[in-house]
Amino acid sequence: MKIENSFSVPVDKEKAMDILTNVPMIAPCIPGAELTAIATDGVYRGALKMRLGPVTLTFGGEARIIEIDRAAGTATLHTKGADNKGRGGAEARTAFRLAEDAGQTWVEMQTDLTLSGSVAQYGRAAGLISDVAKQFTQQFADNLRRQLMVQHPEAVALLERSSAPADGKQAVKPISGFALIVQSLRAMLRRWFGLAARP
Amino acid sequence: MKPAPFTYHDPEHIDDLIALLSEVDDAKILAGGQSLLPMLNLRFLLPDHVIDINKIQALQFIGRQGNDLMIGAMTRQKDLLQSDTVRSACPVMQVALQYVGHFQTRNRGTLGGSLCHLDPSAELAAIASLYNAKLTLRGPDGSRNVNFDEWPLAYMTPNLGPNEVLEKVNLPLWEERHGHAFVEFQRRHGDFAIVAVGCLLAVDGSGSITRVALTVAGANVKPQRLTTTETALIGQPTNTATFAAAAAEAAKLDAMSDAYISREYRRKLAGALVKRALVAATASATGVPAYA
Amino acid sequence: MPDIRTITVTINGKSFTRRVETRMHLADFLRQELDLTGTHLGCEHGVCGACTVMLEGDAVRSCLLLAVQADSKTVTTVEGLAANDGSLHPIQAAFQKHHGLQCGFCTPGMLISLVSFLRDHKNPDEGAIREAISGNLCRCTGYQPIVDAALEAAAACYTQHEE
Numbered sequence: 005m006k007i008e009n010s011f012s013v014p015v016d017k018e019k020a021m022d023i024l025t026n027v028p029m030i031a032p033c034i035p036g037a038e039l040t041a042i043a044t045d046g047v048y049r050g051a052l053k054m055r056l057g058p059v060t061l062t063f064g065g066e067a068r069i070i071e072i073d074r075a076a077g078t079a080t081l082h083t084k085g086a087d088n089k090g091r092g093g094a095e096a097r098t099a100f101r102l103a104e105d106a107g108q109t110w111v112e113m114q115t116d117l118t119l120s121g122s123v124a125q126y127g128r129a130a131g132l133i134s135d136v137a138k139q140f141t142q143q144f145a146d147n148l149r150r151q152l153m154v155q156h157p158e159a160v161a162l163l164e165r166s167s168a169p170a171d172g173k174q175a176v177k178p179i180s181g182f183a184l185i186v187q188s189l190r191a192m193l194r195r196w197f198g199l200a201a202r203p
Numbered sequence: 204m205k206p207a208p209f210t211y212h213d214p215e216h217i218d219d220l221i222a223l224l225s226e227v228d229d230a231k232i233l234a235g236g237q238s239l240l241p242m243l244n245l246r247f248l249l250p251d252h253v254i255d256i257n258k259i260q261a262l263q264f265i266g267r268q269g270n271d272l273m274i275g276a277m278t279r280q281k282d283l284l285q286s287d288t289v290r291s292a293c294p295v296m297q298v299a300l301q302y303v304g305h306f307q308t309r310n311r312g313t314l315g316g317s318l319c320h321l322d323p324s325a326e327l328a329a330i331a332s333l334y335n336a337k338l339t340l341r342g343p344d345g346s347r348n349v350n351f352d353e354w355p356l357a358y359m360t361p362n363l364g365p366n367e368v369l370e371k372v373n374l375p376l377w378e379e380r381h382g383h384a385f386v387e388f389q390r391r392h393g394d395f396a397i398v399a400v401g402c403l404l405a406v407d408g409s410g411s412i413t414r415v416a417l418t419v420a421g422a423n424v425k426p427q428r429l430t431t432t433e434t435a436l437i438g439q440p441t442n443t444a445t446f447a448a449a450a451a452e453a454a455k456l457d458a459m460s461d462a463y464i465s466r467e468y469r470r471k472l473a474g475a476l477v478k479r480a481l482v483a484a485t486a487s488a489t490g491v492p493a494y495a
Numbered sequence: 496m497p498d499i500r501t502i503t504v505t506i507n508g509k510s511f512t513r514r515v516e517t518r519m520h521l522a523d524f525l526r527q528e529l530d531l532t533g534t535h536l537g538c539e540h541g542v543c544g545a546c547t548v549m550l551e552g553d554a555v556r557s558c559l560l561l562a563v564q565a566d567s568k569t570v571t572t573v574e575g576l577a578a579n580d581g582s583l584h585p586i587q588a589a590f591q592k593h594h595g596l597q598c599g600f601c602t603p604g605m606l607i608s609l610v611s612f613l614r615d616h617k618n619p620d621e622g623a624i625r626e627a628i629s630g631n632l633c634r635c636t637g638y639q640p641i642v643d644a645a646l647e648a649a650a651a652c653y654t655q656h657e658e
Contacts, residue, residue, distance in 0.1 A: 057359035058320065059248060060229055089207075089249045204539065210498045211517030211563060233561075240520065240559040241540035253517070255564065281553070305630025307608065308541060310553040311560070393629045 009145040010112045013152045017104040024100050025069050025079045033147035062088045077102035092121020115141050206243035213255040224366045225343050227252040234316030237308045267292050272374040276315025295383035299326040302387045315369045321359045324396040329420035333401040334374040342367035355425035381405040382488025384480040396421045398472040404484035412436050422458040422469045441485040450478040502566035507575030515562045522546045524562035533573040533603045544631030547604035548572050554611035573603035585651045589644035597635035605631045609645050
């Protein structure tokens, strides 16, 4: 499935490119992810913990930047992982496209996400996976934007003004290691325990 | 199917539980077990640790202090149903409990377990929503309180950290004389609610509504207080026209859709049940049967 | 490395000590460890009622309890309803008289649920009995003969077979 996100930062394109192509810099922006090993060939190993309702999934996998074109302002982040309990896997390619506009950089992200195994089953009905994935990539984009600004002190003042979430409500202080995802396993759980259990 | 292997723990004191939660990773707390065990049996969940808190006596209590009804998280649904304190302080909870599972599951199921599991149709979550209950959580850094309107973060995801446990629930009771109602629609008795509505209602001497709380469960991922409808009802007479208008307003609520039940049907049910709940709550408030 | 505990459970008045995996549920413990196969498994997620037993006198789903949770506790299964001399519990006698069973799969759960219910409700009407058995699914009888048996057992002198 394909998801699009975009944002702008008051940071110039070269600096933005430096950060976005640096996996240790952007890995902390992936909700629930942590790097566990840095490889020599540009491949980073890590874990991603995700909570979907009552289920906790831990993916172990790798991330790397491929296809960098500084002139064109494009790069692709490739991540793939498998659930450590054999429930399936996920693979994503996120293509970044940067465009400069009067000192600001506009960042477009196109994520192509593929799920396999029973993890893919969790989302079969009611557009579940797409809702979850959209929320996930939106959080990633928000974190990236914040990271880009934090890396550049001149943008700190702007960061303060713009760091309030769009709906003005912070539900909870961040819980380390977990991504809190809106929208649902509802169809699957209802099928297993709700309407299927009591048809 | 049978549960996948896990390491079992059964702390007897809450401090041991808190310490344990910080030590282990990927744990699920076992309260009544009526929702957790099915998920374990079907291998929907594969936790590394299961922490049984049934031995922590301090989490089982029912008490009233003035207008606060305080209930320990591990209090069994059966005990809530049989409690004279709950009967006089919060009769709507006992009405709702009759829809919760069956008597065999109520012998084990708990209030806290239901609030932490947060099934969209959970009647006890609807009751907590109706009162905007205050939930007390305990963790390694001490206690914190969360009002129920901030408790569900997402589908079946409560505002509970991995090192925390729900300790108790405080329902702020209404001081004024009021009526109550809880109505539910399901295909067979004992099924999960498709939609359920809880209502508290106070009227003045002339029969006008002075205060009302309405909550809808099952229409969306979490119980919803119908704040717009509530506001519109203040000052209105308790008659057919008022109830019909409230039902129409309620039917505009945000509803979810799945393979079995459409959004439109949930909305329709919400409207119909709100009307029934208002009629019943009025009768309960005034002692006079009302027909709408 | 399986997680194992030693538990001691009193079942139908007799004490058993066994080593069990902590993930084993009580129904499997009864059936596999103790050969008490009267307790049946229909759904293993709490809705069908075939696994109903009494734990400390309360009717519960044995498929939704871990065996280790019954440590130091008393359990009553369908095998414990008849008297030591083999004479039937009033509810069993009533089921026999009213044909309250056909295949018998739901019957242990029905009996235990009704024993528990009738102990707490001395004079139930048909509606109350139907409500009480709403958590026990039967595919054979259509429930009427079960209700008839329950009404008769309720009317019979109940105190003779206290658990």
